[in-house]
Amino acid sequence: MAEPPKTAVQQTQQSSPAKLILANFLTTIFVVGLILFLLWLGLHPHFPSFQIQSFSVPGLDQLNGFRNVNITFNVTVRNPNRSTWIHYESIDGSVYYKDQKVGVKPLLYSFNQPPKSTTILQQVFGGTVANNHRWMEIMNDRTEGTVKFSVRLASFIRFKKSIWDRRHHRMHAECDIDVGPDGLILPSSVHDGCPVNLS
Template identity: 25%
Template structure:
């Protein structure tokens, strides 16, 4: 009986030591998370240009567009890395441009960067509904599109980098577009994009 009581003392000390260590590690992680709490980036479309739009030869559609997008990093202590970054344009939930790969991007702490990808140029198969809808909207003078970014995102705080997280950004764009118009087109309302990480 005395042997069992003698061995329970060191076991209890080890268990107490492990519990205290885990508690301190948890408190440290909580404090670090509160200090460096990373926020999602913010995307806003600030300009658009159309260099070609041919929706009259279904089932193929060809368009070339350029969008000016302001990306803001709201984090004061964390920088952002965008990897496998790509963009495409959709209309009525169907892609009307091919997916374009963008160069990897590093964004410093609490900064903004502007990107202006040229998207399209290659014909894409579309449904007759999309082709007809775009032709009608163009004749009406108002077209609603979605600019979509996809990629992988990492946060960096000091020497610590997080794992990759999937990034999906959806920007709803309503623009004034008349048939035959080439170049800058007016945006009829700018709203921040939806960012999912």
């Protein structure tokens, strides 16, 4: 004799344990994932931030290239982390016009930067001699009103938090700068943030 068909209530009662186990499993996964994400946010350090404050290249109107030019700039380095120190092996700086390096100099030697602190990098570069072709390009840009330079900063850094110490990273920051005919940074480039990459 055939069994009578099961009612909807009976089907629900039979499937409830499986649904309850699945719901508990998914809830556990969600809670564990949320805890891990919050821990990652707390431990994952933020990159240092760099901002251009000033930049000048006096003597852009001279005829002998960068031979006697002193390039002056001021860059601030900010550690935005709440409790993580940043250790810099050193910071080397170079100034480029397009693809040609026109100045290079060590800026800071090994130092530790406390959380929520700012370090000022203020240096004077003795410009190297640009070739005639590049110097003519600079003169043409100056005539048009804007000469584009870039300050490139490089260092090996390590994030330090209590006894937790991450591996060294190669850091690169590049600050693009627009300079007027007088050799002074244009207002549009002041306080401009510099992209930072770690490898």
